Amino acid sequence: MDERSQRSGYSRSRLDRTANRRGDPAWIAQALRSARFLLFSGDRPLFRISDNPGPDPLFDAGTAQRFDAGMDRAVFLGLDGDTALFAAPVPGDETTFDAEGIKLIDVRSVAVQGLVAPALLGPVAQAKSLLDWHARHGYCARCGASTRMADAGYRRDCPSCGASHFPRTDPVVIMLPVDGADCLLARAPRFQPGMYSALAGFVEPGETLEDAVRREVKEETAVDVDRVTYHSSQPWPFPSSLMIGCFARAVSRDLDPDPREIADARWFSRTEIGEMLNHRHPDGLFAPPSMAIAHQLLKSYVAGETIF
Amino acid sequence: MDERSQRSGYSRSRLDRTANRRGDPAWIAQALRSARFLLFSGDRPLFRISDNPGPDPLFDAGTAQRFDAGMDRAVFLGLDGDTALFAAPVPGDETTFDAEGIKLIDVRSVAVQGLVAPALLGPVAQAKSLLDWHARHGYCARCGASTRMADAGYRRDCPSCGASHFPRTDPVVIMLPVDGADCLLARAPRFQPGMYSALAGFVEPGETLEDAVRREVKEETAVDVDRVTYHSSQPWPFPSSLMIGCFARAVSRDLDPDPREIADARWFSRTEIGEMLNHRHPDGLFAPPSMAIAHQLLKSYVAGETIF
Numbered sequence: 001m002d003e004r005s006q007r008s009g010y011s012r013s014r015l016d017r018t019a020n021r022r023g024d025p026a027w028i029a030q031a032l033r034s035a036r037f038l039l040f041s042g043d044r045p046l047f048r049i050s051d052n053p054g055p056d057p058l059f060d061a062g063t064a065q066r067f068d069a070g071m072d073r074a075v076f077l078g079l080d081g082d083t084a085l086f087a088a089p090v091p092g093d094e095t096t097f098d099a100e101g102i103k104l105i106d107v108r109s110v111a112v113q114g115l116v117a118p119a120l121l122g123p124v125a126q127a128k129s130l131l132d133w134h135a136r137h138g139y140c141a142r143c144g145a146s147t148r149m150a151d152a153g154y155r156r157d158c159p160s161c162g163a164s165h166f167p168r169t170d171p172v173v174i175m176l177p178v179d180g181a182d183c184l185l186a187r188a189p190r191f192q193p194g195m196y197s198a199l200a201g202f203v204e205p206g207e208t209l210e211d212a213v214r215r216e217v218k219e220e221t222a223v224d225v226d227r228v229t230y231h232s233s234q235p236w237p238f239p240s241s242l243m244i245g246c247f248a249r250a251v252s253r254d255l256d257p258d259p260r261e262i263a264d265a266r267w268f269s270r271t272e273i274g275e276m277l278n279h280r281h282p283d284g285l286f287a288p289p290s291m292a293i294a295h296q297l298l299k300s301y302v303a304g305e306t307i308f
Numbered sequence: 309m310d311e312r313s314q315r316s317g318y319s320r321s322r323l324d325r326t327a328n329r330r331g332d333p334a335w336i337a338q339a340l341r342s343a344r345f346l347l348f349s350g351d352r353p354l355f356r357i358s359d360n361p362g363p364d365p366l367f368d369a370g371t372a373q374r375f376d377a378g379m380d381r382a383v384f385l386g387l388d389g390d391t392a393l394f395a396a397p398v399p400g401d402e403t404t405f406d407a408e409g410i411k412l413i414d415v416r417s418v419a420v421q422g423l424v425a426p427a428l429l430g431p432v433a434q435a436k437s438l439l440d441w442h443a444r445h446g447y448c449a450r451c452g453a454s455t456r457m458a459d460a461g462y463r464r465d466c467p468s469c470g471a472s473h474f475p476r477t478d479p480v481v482i483m484l485p486v487d488g489a490d491c492l493l494a495r496a497p498r499f500q501p502g503m504y505s506a507l508a509g510f511v512e513p514g515e516t517l518e519d520a521v522r523r524e525v526k527e528e529t530a531v532d533v534d535r536v537t538y539h540s541s542q543p544w545p546f547p548s549s550l551m552i553g554c555f556a557r558a559v560s561r562d563l564d565p566d567p568r569e570i571a572d573a574r575w576f577s578r579t580e581i582g583e584m585l586n587h588r589h590p591d592g593l594f595a596p597p598s599m600a601i602a603h604q605l606l607k608s609y610v611a612g613e614t615i616f
Contacts, residue, residue, distance in 0.1 A: 001535065003536075005518045138449070169513055205545070209313065219327060
């Protein structure tokens with residue numbers, strides 16, 4: 001099955017999440033003993049570096065314990081066949097692990113460089129979002145008391161006021177406005193020189209995806225779009241977004257970019273987009289790498305998959 | 309433009325959010341003086357009851373002040389033409405407002421009973437989600453200190469650790485598994501007797517919308533689905549979800565419902581669905597009301613809009 005959402009990085013997972021196991025502490029405790037682990041130092045997973053079979057982010061329970069992994073903070077990712085996969089934080093930094101032949105590699109590089117099989121990128125994103133959420137949500141937003149992890153990592157409970165808190169996933173629309181044979185891309189000030197990408201922004205309370213697309217395009221470039229069609233979605237663990245990729249039909253062309261967010265916005269021809277995807281644009285302009293949903297939107301656009 | 313997402317309740321808004329104004333306290337302070345207000349007692353908006361022009365949830369600034377509305381907690385919803393619209397909490401309950409000819413009406417009833425114009429339901433949902441978020445997020449999840457509202461209601465800042473917190477919007481998939489001419493609906497234990505609706509569940513960290521659909525259908529009914537297509541989205545302010553409606557192609561039919569979430573699950577023929585939408589099913593079964601995205605999914609299904 002060729003599914004558009006499977007084309008981006010972090011979108012594929014070989015795990016069965018078996019959510020019904022999360023609330024069974026005895027099962028989780030038993031599973032931890034023979035589990036494999038993704039271990040994170042801060043927001044970076046550990047990789048054992050070797051030429052064969054290549055960089056490996058999966059560690060056994062003995063190694064996890066030797067590295068002093070926080071087993072009480074381990075989150076259950078799911079079953080990989082019969083093997084339970086967890087993610088856990090470890091203390092230490094580069095210097096701690098260097099002597100072990102282990103490197104810390106940021107999650108973006110893991111995807112861009114293809115350091116793990118595509119079906120393990122989903123679990124890496126899942127682990128990064130969950131561990132990051134726990135690290136930044138140790139207190140109850142309702143009453144300020146310390147909270148504690150529950151449900152194998154999918155909830156935090158407040159012993160003081162009784163509130164339950166759940167990991168957040170922030171929906172973000174990312175869209176390609178299309179006007180005939182041209183499409184609209186922009187650069188944020190932080191981008192590498194020469195890179196243009198799709199416009200994007202958080203969905204706000206009380207709006208549909210389609211309204212969010214129209215609002216963001218208008219706010220960022222002053223362009224009006226009407227019809228919006230869904231393309232695909234992608235987990236984006238920085239820290240916990242769900243990118244929702246769309247095409248949008250432009251009904252105006254004049255650009256007035258918001259200088260706080262946009263360094264430059266431009267209409268590109270289909271031919272140029274093809275060149276940018278392949279790093280052959282005459283001016284050296286280029287698009288995000290294939291792991292990014294923006295790349296997949298552009299690739300579909302060049303292939304004529306845009307439908308309104 | 310007939311957009312599927314505009315067919316559900318809470319999906320239409322006549323406001324221009326003018327997000328660029330939020331960070332300008334002087335502009336906001338000025339706007340508050342001549343604004344109109346949605347006023348909430350707890351999670352219920354106030355309505356001035358009259359036969360002509362009908363129940364009215366919009367109050368002027370003088371009335372808002374007379375009701376002791378929390379102006380320092382007013383959130384900016386957007387511009388309705390030249391008029392700024394805010395939402396603010398007020399103290400008091402039914403008995404306080406009864407003498408004023410004002411009723412508190414829950415947000416669900418506002419939509420089901422069509423008490424306001426469709427284009428005001430979006431702002432009501434926006435107000436409900438934002439006020440509820442502030443009411444339940446007075447403390448910093450990172451350090452436990454008290455936070456304060458910023459950006460006219462779209463951020464909370466922690467003066468202690470410097471963290472910024474943003475309103476959350478939780479993506480939820482809601483889906484109709486389809487097998488030929490049949491589709492799968494279920495009842496939760498809390499439903500009114502006779503009502504069946506679409507399966508639904510929260511998107512988890514690290515998964516695509518499509519994977520979330522497949523996981524939830526499998527977890528709740530044991531049915532396998534493969535292809536997933538997007539139908540529409542709907543803001544669902546209970547407290548702050550974004551419903552993302554999909555069709556899913558079923559590749560198995562045997563049902564094994566999860567008793568913790570599902571009281572009954574059944575395959576229905578297209579004919580039965582038509583009867584349920586119109587409250588003419590011979591066994592008295594029925595579907596959710598037209599403001600619900602589940603209703604709109606079913607209506608599209610009966611109309612043959614299902615596409616894989």
